[in-house]
Amino acid sequence: MILLQAPSDWALFFGHFHPLIVHLPIGFLFIAGLLEVGRRLGAVSLTDSVISLILFWSAVSATVACLFGYLLSLGGGYEAEILEEHQWQGIGVAVFAWVAWLVKSERFGDRIPFGSLLYVPALVVSIVLLMVAGHHGGALTHGSDYLTQYTPEPFRSLAGMPPRKESEVAIKPLADVNQALVYEQVVNPILQARCVQCHNAEKSKGDLRFDTAEMLRKGGEGGPVFVPGKGLDSELIKRCLLPLDDDEHMPPKGKTQLTDSQVAILSWWIDQGAPFDKKVADLTVTDAVKPALAQLGSGAPAGGSSAAPAAATGPAPEPEVLTMQVPAADAGALETVRKTGLLVMPLSKEQNQLEVSAVNARAFGDADAAALTALDEQLVWLKLSNTSVGDGALTQIAKLKNLHKLHLEQTKITDAGLKNLKGLPHLTYLNLYGTAISDAGLAELAGIKSLRTLYLWQTKVTPAGIAQLKKAAPQLEIIGGLNEQAIATFATSVTQPAIESPKATKQ
Template sequence: MNAFLLLQANPSDWALFFGHFHPLVVHLPIGFLLIAGLLEMGRRLGRISLSNSTMSAILFWSAVSATVSCVFGYLLSLGDGYDEEILTEHQWQGIGVAVFAWVAWAVSSDRFMNRIPFGNALYAPALVLTLVLLMAAGHHGGALTHGSDYLTQYTPEPFRSLAGLPPRAAAVAFKAEPITDVNQAMVYAQIVNPILQTRCVQCHNAEKSKGDLRMDTPAMLKKGGEDGPIFVAGKGTDSEMIKRCLLDEDDEHHMPPKGKTQLTDQQVTLLTWWIDQGASFDKKVADLTVNDAVKPALASLGGGDIKAGDKTLAVAGATPSAPRPVSPVLTMKMPVADPKVVEELKKTGLLVLPLSKENNQLEVSAVNVRTFTDAQAALLAKISTQLVWLKLSDTQVGDGAMASIAKLKNLQKLHLERTAITDAGLRQLTGLPYLEYLNLYGTAITDAGLTSLTGLKSLQTVYLWQTKTTEAGIANLKKALPNLEVVGGMSGNTVAAN
């Protein structure tokens, strides 16, 4: 019993690993039992000739797969974040499916048929009960994953009335209120909440509250989750809500989870600005301070002139900027990388992925090898022609690796967030002619380091969240590179949207 309680309180990675196979395994008993039900119906109607041994075999594997599914389902439930009432019903219904599937198999088996009293009488009720419980468990499984109204949300009339469901108008999906004048827009209701509804509420709602967190109402948003509040009014970049969005997408704590639709840079900018301005739920844009940093993101939301301090920044009817041209390095035809070199890189734990099979370009990621060092970085020079995207975030590399990275003449994207790079290392990267994206989030870079970036004429985006840079240093960088998009700064307020 103590071991059981310990497993519930502290589920191991192994438990959660196998638990995540539940959605896959659960389809096996569904398929077996539906086939069994159809075949039995056909046999009783005289349309199908089927031996008892064949039906018994189908029911046996139905029972086995249902039992395995129950075990994996229990392990999955240890991850929390599910409605307890629905989860309990789903669990017992799943157990019922497994139990009655075993009963149906036993009374149909040649081995046990004659040993069980009233076996023939038990067979049909057991099979019917199994199928009924299967449908009920499937319904509640969908409710756990997608919400309690997943199956009924789009039920048309007259079936809604017959089922006692509320009118369709009361079950419509969330629709953001259009913004005609951004200055008069309610910041939470018309800007923040639509972002949350489309990116966060799917997993944080009344029916499904991952981490005991709901984000569907202001009251629940203020309450936070199992780890406490998710935002600190006035401190956007110090708020867990923003920190999770800025983590690498492969990080298990990144939000939204990998595979879900991610927040855009504009959306992160708006959420950060809202928190920095006090996280008000009842103020308009005109009531808050709007600086040049958030102006592009606000301008993309609707018409009207945005008032920033004592200036009015006209955006209504403005001609959208032309899309940035495709980097020339992405269209270059390159020789195939030496397979032996690729294999040597993979042995260090690096992921070496084809970025373009036609042009033989490669992406290298250290997401699975946080211990990657400056010494190992020297291997990258062996594929300097093919390497276009490089992700070294959260590794042990520092200034010593920059000499090797400087040899990657075709590099277009470089992730160095949360590494030990300093201004001295950054100065070694000035000879990368195609570098367009540079992520320095969480590093010790200062304004002095930013001056070395002015020579990177192709640079389009640089991330500076939680660095030692200042507003003045970023302004000087923007002056030298007017088309540069700078995301973040010392206070997280200097953000230019795409």
């Protein structure tokens, strides 16, 4: 049995330069071909030594590209058949580029029998192989239909291509969310829209595929991507919650990201045991996921399990703060906020409510937060994750009277700063992932009656603190600390000794 070792960091380091180096032989060979055609047509005047120099560097760069490409392939995640063809085509480019240079060079050309006859065929073959290898390289990276996916009519019909597929699984409104198959109609469309582009039968990054239920269960080279019953302990969710600039964040930066609602649905599905054959009505629909499920429906609202009829819960109402009439933001205030590096976007064309994000402003800190107060009426969604803000910024954020969602993941805030949020009447969502918040901070949050969703993953809170908060705010869905069953178990363990008989204790 042969044990295959994982490639070294050095191999993968140089391998990742393949996409950069591979452009050099492309440029050199095409320049050589164009100059040769121009010279033979009398359009340009060049010596053989110039063409020979260009061919030499094309051969060298093609060889280096082959080497780096091989190192990149050690990382896995590519369709084997296409990869093998791409490798041999790349080697062919390098070989025929060397042949073209040898027969063209002043030093070796005269020593090679029939060298002058080999030159043009070698150059042509190297260029043809270059184009074919480039096509297969694109197929490895983007899928086999990357070049032809958007071919319009009538060219599709003329080429004998099948009609274009808009998408493998479209995210369509559901007539009755409660009766929807939770994986097939709710979870799978999200995976198809956001994950399958890089994890499919032809391109399986990390040996991971999301295109079928069987492949999703199997996982990738790092093992399973989800742990049934433990959403926030699952790699599928962890990767989505990492900072956007983190190399491990999924989907990668530059790709369309999952929305908060989509992450909530995936996490809820895993928390419910990741079933593949049940309906939404068969599961417990938590308060945190109800709005996300309601967005999928066009008929009956998502009401929860069959034990809780949809009519009893009703559809999740649109938050008042998102529909109220507010004046347009002052142009000067908008410019001031943008100068701090923040991205300002309208939530809709019809309303004046704004979303402000620090996705490209890591240096944003407490001193910059005062600029936000000029948007106190319009700002309803504030994303300050992975910035330098601390408790000082929270004193300014407290003035944003219409704030609806607040992201403070991986910031410097402490328990003391959270008391500033008590006066925000519309705050329903608060993300404190990766902060130093402890039980003392949770006590401050108990007074925010509007709060419905709280993220506490990787904080310093304890089961006792979470149980106390749930008691004070039963409407609050806490994500990332303990689930409701764990909280109930903890509460039972705390009270049990007081009612347990000595005899039972001994047993």
